[in-house]
Amino acid sequence: MAFKHQMILKVTMPSILIAMTLLATSFIGIRSMNRLQERRDSIISEHVARLQLAQDLETHMRRIRLHSLLYIMEPIPERRDKLMNDQAAFEKALSALRETVVSPTEQDLIAGIDKGYQEYLVDLKQSVSSPPTFAISEFMKWADSHPIKHIVNLCEEVLNENRASMKQTTEETREKTTRTRSWMVVLGVVGACGGLIGGFGVAWGLSRVITRLKVRLQDVHAHLDQEVASLRFTAESGDLKNMELQVGKIYDRVRIIVDQLQRQERDSIRAEQLAAVGQLAAGIAHEVRNPLTSIKLLVGAALSQKNSGGLSETDLKVIHEEVVRVEKKVQALLDFARPQNMDVRPTDLVELIYQFTGLIKSRLQQQKVDLELDLPDSPVMCKIDSDQFKGLLVNLSLNALDVMPSGGEIKIQLRTEADGSLELDMCDTGPGIDPLVIDRLFTPFVSNKPTGTGLGLSISRQIVQNHGGTLTAFNQPEGGACFRIHLPKAFAGALKHADTSSRR
Incomplete structure (x- = not known):
């Protein structure tokens, strides 16, 4: 119609x-x-x-x-x-x-x-x-x-x-x-x-339209089945009603094919998700089995020594560390499946970044990684969950440290846009993100690290989205990866604009 x-x-x-x-x-x-x-x-x-x-x-x-x-x-x-x-x-x-x-x-x-x-x-x-x-x-x-x-x-x-x-x-x-x-x-x-001229122009235009329809249907012939390809227009046809009927048949047939393709795509996505769940299960089993094996060996050795005084202090420390390790893996899975409730409060984002750098200071010194801060001189107030946001920054920085075991540099830049929104960049000088993974980097169970579970970045993006913002990743032209957090004006709150300066 x-x-x-x-x-x-x-x-x-x-x-x-x-x-x-x-x-x-x-x-x-x-x-x-x-x-x-x-x-x-x-x-x-x-x-x-x-x-x-x-x-x-x-x-x-x-x-x-x-x-x-x-x-x-x-x-x-x-x-x-x-x-x-x-x-x-x-x-x-x-x-x-x-x-x-x-x-x-x-x-x-x-x-x-x-x-x-x-x-x-x-x-x-x-x-x-x-x-x-x-x-x-x-x-x-x-x-x-x-x-x-x-x-x-x-x-x-x-x-x-x-x-x-x-x-x-x-x-x-x-x-x-x-x-x-x-x-x-x-x-x-x-x-x-x-x-007369207008009538000739209309006739000529109709002729061109019909000719283009014929060419397009011939192109359809190369992609769809014989039933669709058999429906063709002739350039000499002037029956608009017949033309509409034929186009309607093609539309119905193409819609059926598109529905089939969509079902196949959904089945493919479901298969990928099941495969990802299998990989997750394998990864969790591997991560949990190693600590359990250590605990099993220590407990078994203690049981075999009937005359001993039980587990030593060193053995108990090892068992505690392995239990904590298992707990972290399980907690990561729980955080992804059941996100925590947000406690949004006015927070100085500049002060929060300084607090976060104190958490990773020792790791930076161990790996000889420099940290460069490009932050405003004045406080930047925004409405966020400070604990979740601090955990987000820690996760991004640990990912950067994992790919720079022999030293490098991490740069954190905070700026206020003209529309009142905020942008926070965390860039490193590591090898960058694998091009085969970058499009699916935030997909659950997809990881750029051999030992990763693929949940950290998914949880990080979920935290940013809960704040109304976006989290994106890209490779820098000079090398290294960069993660960008964008917070809209509604969450940025009352901002105090100031000149920026570099701090280390």
Whole structure:
């Protein structure tokens, strides 16, 4: 099922990406066209409104011109009322047009109309107070030469300016619409081509996947049985369902083989453990038999000497030493099988190391082994079981002394890491750890020494792990073995950082 989902996702993802891209682009294009249309409608509406106001302005001015002439010729209330109505309508149209014009040309024309209109009002007032005494023909000539005619011309110019602006806006909008449509056509063509290319890429990718599956199954043929090898894909196959079924069969078969291998591995480990137990039993029997033989000989000799006074003091010392030897071997086995409870307390690790060196001082002097200490000047507090940790250090140092019977050097270094953890290294200049044993050095019953039982390092690692740390071993490039103890910050406690110095 997982293979099917991955295959479907791999096949459909490019198509989904292309479709989403086209959808987003189309949405943006439609949105742009709608905004362009809305803007065009808004601009046209503004131009139409200004055009209507300009037409009204010209119409009212022509009516004012006519009614002014009639009122001057015959100043009666009826003609005066018509003129005043025309003036009010003209002023209203002029005020509305003044608020809508935006171009500098139109603003100049409106200013000219307003100025001429004010001059007309002054002239009208003078003409009404002292009307000219002309004949009809003379009145017509006077009307043609009157300044109000220039205002009419300005109104016509405003009207023409709005018509030209509206025409220009319409042309610009038409050009933008044409460009947008062209881009939509290009987008459609590019989208179709992208779909074809994407489909080809998906098909090519599927072909490569199927080919790789075939190659891998041919490799399986060289490692598994004929039943698995008979399940193959063909590069031309396009049936994903059949492909999934075949892969499922291979998975089931391989899982069976892996289970068999795991069972065999467990059986092998169990056999190794039984062999190790046998070796342990042989080693314990050897270690216990030798002391018992010595005790048996001494007791037998004492029994055969009927007239003697029994065992001498020397014989009793030998028997005691051999009994202690047997006790140590049995205690080591018990410590491994049943670890002691931890008594964790805040401890100065620097002071503990100095105490430990006192325990092995005589052995160091006997074998002429130098001890180099690289420890912090200030106390390093940590939460450990001091007795177990001291025993751990003694065990590691005795192992180092065993491989340097003719002298050498042991170096102990304690340092604080940046994250607050502690690292303690104990290195020697001995022959190092056998490469054949180093990977299994901490495995129970595995020893690097001919006389060892293989429990000391296992117990040591168990002690460190109980403190939340790790114990590792490696060979140094310059020679000799090194054991590293790492304690995390939780067990390191409140540490006091200080410069390190070498001490002997």
